[in-house]
Amino acid sequence: GFAELLREWESLENEYQNTQETHQLYRQKLEEVSKLQESCVAAITRQRKRLKDMSPSIRKCKQTMTSEEANTMEEIQALIKERPNIFFEMEAFLPKKNGLYLRLVLGNVDITLLSKQSKFAYKDEYETFKLFITVILLLFAFTCQFLVSNRIVDVLFNFLLVWYYATLTIRESILISNGSRIKGWWVFHHYVSAVLSGVMLTWPNGKLYQMFRNQFLAYSFYQNFVHLLQYYYQSGCLYRLRALGERHNMDLTVAGFQSWMWRGLTFLLPFLFFGHFWQLYNGLCLFRMSQLPECTEWQVVMCGSSFLVLFMGNFFTTLTVVYHKFKK
Amino acid sequence: GFAELLREWESLENEYQNTQETHQLYRQKLEEVSKLQESCVAAITRQRKRLKDMSPSIRKCKQTMTSEEANTMEEIQALIKERPNIFFEMEAFLPKKNGLYLRLVLGNVDITLLSKQSKFAYKDEYETFKLFITVILLLFAFTCQFLVSNRIVDVLFNFLLVWYYATLTIRESILISNGSRIKGWWVFHHYVSAVLSGVMLTWPNGKLYQMFRNQFLAYSFYQNFVHLLQYYYQSGCLYRLRALGERHNMDLTVAGFQSWMWRGLTFLLPFLFFGHFWQLYNGLCLFRMSQLPECTEWQVVMCGSSFLVLFMGNFFTTLTVVYHKFKK
Ligand SMILES: CC(C)(COP(=O)(O)OP(=O)(O)OC[C@H]1O[C@@H](n2cnc3c(N)ncnc32)[C@H](O)[C@@H]1OP(=O)(O)O)[C@@H](O)C(=O)NCCC(=O)NCCS
Ligand SMILES: CC(C)(COP(=O)(O)OP(=O)(O)OC[C@H]1O[C@@H](n2cnc3c(N)ncnc32)[C@H](O)[C@@H]1OP(=O)(O)O)[C@@H](O)C(=O)NCCC(=O)NCCS
Incomplete structure (x- = not known):
């Protein structure tokens, strides 16, 4: 009845007032947080500058020091050397101005992930996303190769590729501005791949397209x-490093991880290098095709160059990564 | 000398400790804020549910009330009616789960802008971005129309269009999840436009393409x-509404704004409608072309349908918007 409704309303109204108060408190704390953010960012910038100014004076002064003084200085210099890493980790929790690409695509929205868990979750999601699309691309390449030979399906396949690579560049930029150490080349490699697929999209159906089609599909299949x-x-x-509680700065106690990593890597590397040489082969085939008298399409040379760029970048970056891991 | 360096180092070290403490305090407050966020979100969800459960009971109960009781109920119902708006504004400052599109493109990164100023700044940036690209597109369309008639330049133009529309859909999704009231159609319209430009990209150069090229470029020029x-x-x-201090819920004191808006709108509308009918005309031309015996390209029908969809959506949405503004 009426009395009951009124009671319900009053309890609701009470809760509502509470919610309002919580919201007010929340917005107040939010402001405090953004002030603290600003002062942290400013302090780190200042510290960086002062440290940078100090180094040359130390070097100059060292020549006229007693050995005891020099010892103290060594200690200080060791501390100074560690600071950049500490600042890097502090900055992972502070908002940053977006880089040019994110500013163009997203505008100046803040995409900092503010806790370790959300960073991990984001990285996991990125990997799962790649896995998911990779499976779709595998099926797609298989379909185009063996089931339907239709230019419209090829177009859809290439559209998906363009979209996928464009998306990856966005997500990777977000990862980087959240403290991931992805090498710049892997991101750039996705820009090149997006351009390559975009050019494939505009390649009109014809004798040359059909000559390259099967090779391209087989390559796509292998790549995925x-x-x-x-x-x-x-x-x-990722999983093992998190279990160890740290991602960067591995040390000797993680020998178990190291050995797992090396086994994984030695298994993976032959496949990777085979893929790189396939890219080289694609590039060379396309350049040979461009010599044919019937070749009028600019797409041939364009795709060929992209493949060569991909080959060189992938091959040498992978070599460098492996070399650095080996030295550690 | 050494003593000086040591003093400098001590002062630096002091500042460093302070920075560390600020950062610690910051991360602590951050956690408080995220707890408050969660409890606000939960409270609003609960309130919504309880309000929804209450409405039918009120309706049922009303039939057996005295007129005094009914009056009280009316008052309560008036309050209930306002709540959704209040919750909407509260939610504009709370993180939300991203919608499907943003989840696909960005993943689950939080893109809530947490203050009125940053929301305004983001919207401004969005408008400036559109202005900037519009000017580039104008120049591009002009160049293609009068200066260079080269398929590669057309391809670049269409690539720019695809990229631009894709970017707009991302930015608009971000705006919407930050409380903007953009109609769904305007976002969808950018998806359709992206698809249209993508299809134009794959249209091989030939008699039909050349037939449509000039018309398309002129249309692009006009549209921009x-x-x-x-x-x-x-x-x-936007500027005037902000000066008035509020965006939604306009009331009678803003008569000056209203009259400005109507003058602007009556100036703009003829141009808009002319553009819509040009889209209809494009669609019809393409369908006529698809009847020609030499037409083998699927792109013709596809582009034609896109133009018809654009015409219908734009025309009817604009009519609805104007009608609603008029009723207010
Ligand atoms: C060589 C390789 C296996 C090394 O992987 P790794 O052991 O994870 O390398 P690193 O330790 O240098 O990784 C540093 C960071 O970059 C990321 N990363 C490395 N390679 C990446 C890639 N290709 N794409 C995206 N992210 C990558 C890692 O996940 C790690 O991220 P984190 O800092 O957020 O934890 C890897 O780079 C790779 O597979 N490259 C070959 C890609 C290729 O050639 N593709 C074409 C095949 S046909
Ligand atoms: C009709 C029109 C002028 C009305 O604009 P308006 O007065 O701003 O409309 P509303 O009051 O409904 O705006 C509500 C919100 O949607 C936004 N919005 C309206 N139309 C938009 C559009 N076409 N694109 C992006 N955002 C739009 C407004 O900026 C406002 O945002 P906010 O809530 O963040 O402040 C506008 O919708 C328009 O220009 N549409 C025609 C587009 C078109 O047909 N293009 C093809 C031409 S060839």
Whole structure:
């Protein structure tokens, strides 16, 4: 009845007032937080500058020091050397101005992930996303190769590729501004791949297109298969490193991880290098095709160059990564 | 000398400790804020549910009430009616789960802008971005129309269009999840436009392409010209509404704004409608072309349908918007 409704309303109204108060408190704390953010950012910038100004004076002064003084200085210099890493980790929790690409695509929205868990969750999601699309691409390449030979389906396949690579560049930029150490080349490699797929999209159906089609589809199939292997290796790495409680700065106690990583890597590397040489082969084939008298399409040379760029970047970056891991 | 360096180092070390403490305090407050966020979100969800459960009981109960009781109920119902708006505004400052599109493109990164100023700044940036690209597109369309007639330049133009529309859909999704009231159609319209430009990209150069090329470029030129007008109208609206201190819930004291808006709108509308009918005309031309015996390209029908969809959506949405503004 009426009395009951009124009671319900009053309890609701009470709760509502509470909610309002919580919201007010929340917005107040939010402001405090953004003030603290600003002062942290300013302090770190100032510290960086002062440290940078100090180094040359130390070097100059060292020549006229007693050995005891020099010892003290060494200690100080060791501390100074560690600071950049500490600042890098502090900054992972502070908002940053977006880089040019994110500013163009997203505008100046803040995409900092403010806790370790959300960073991990975001990285996991990125890996799962890649896995998911990789499986779709595998099926797609298989379909185009063996089931339907239709230019419209090829177009859809290439559209998906363009979209996928564009998305990856966005997500990777977000990861980087949240403290991931992805090498710049892997991101750039996705820009090049997006351009390559975009050019494939505009390649009109004809004799030359049909000449290259099967090779391209087989290559795509292989590439996505390698991505599956890469996924298992990389998510294994992530999982084990988190279990160890740290991602960067590995030390000797993680010998178990190291040996797992090396086994994974030695399994993976032959497949990767085979893929790189396939890219080289694609590039060379396309350049040979461009010499044919019937070749009038600019797409041939354009795709060929992209493949060569991909080959060189992938091959040498992978070599560098492996070399650095080996030295550690 | 050494003593000086040591003093400098001590002062630096002091500042460093302070920075560390600020950062610690910051991360602690951050956690408090995220707890408050969660409890606000939970409280609003609960309130919504309880309000929803209450409405039918009120309706049922009303039939057996005295007139005094009924009056009280009316008052309560008036309060209940306002709540959704209040919750909507509260939620604009709380993180939300991203919608499907943003989840696909960005993943689950939080893109809530947490203050009125940053919301305004983001909207301004969005408008400036549109203005900037519109000017580039105008120049591009002009170049293609009168200066260089090269398929590669057309391809670049269409690539820019695809990228631009894709970017707009991302930014608009961000705006919407930050409390903007953009109609769903305007976002969808950018998806359709992106698809249209993507299909134009794959249209091989040939007789039919050349038949449609000039018409398409002229249309692009006109459309971007209208966008310029639209920019001046919409940024004028935004600017004036902010000066009034509120965006939604306009009331009678803003008669000055209303009259400005109507003058702007009556100036703009003829240009808009002319653009819509040009879209209809494009669609019809393409369908006529698809009847020609030499037409083998699927792109013709696809582009034609996109233009018809654009015409219908734009035309009817604009009519609805104007009608609603008029009723207010
Ligand atoms: C060589 C390779 C296996 C090394 O992987 P790794 O052991 O994870 O390398 P690192 O330790 O240098 O990783 C540093 C960071 O970059 C990320 N990363 C490394 N390679 C990446 C790639 N190709 N794409 C995206 N992210 C990558 C890692 O996840 C890690 O991220 P984090 O800092 O957020 O934890 C890997 O780079 C790779 O697979 N490259 C080959 C890609 C290729 O050639 N593809 C074409 C095949 S046909
Ligand atoms: C009709 C029109 C002028 C009305 O604009 P308006 O007065 O700003 O409309 P509303 O009051 O409904 O705006 C509500 C919100 O949607 C936004 N909005 C309206 N139309 C938009 C559009 N076409 N694109 C993006 N955002 C739009 C407004 O900026 C406002 O945002 P806010 O809530 O963040 O402040 C506008 O919708 C328009 O120009 N549409 C025609 C577009 C078109 O047909 N283009 C093709 C031409 S060839």
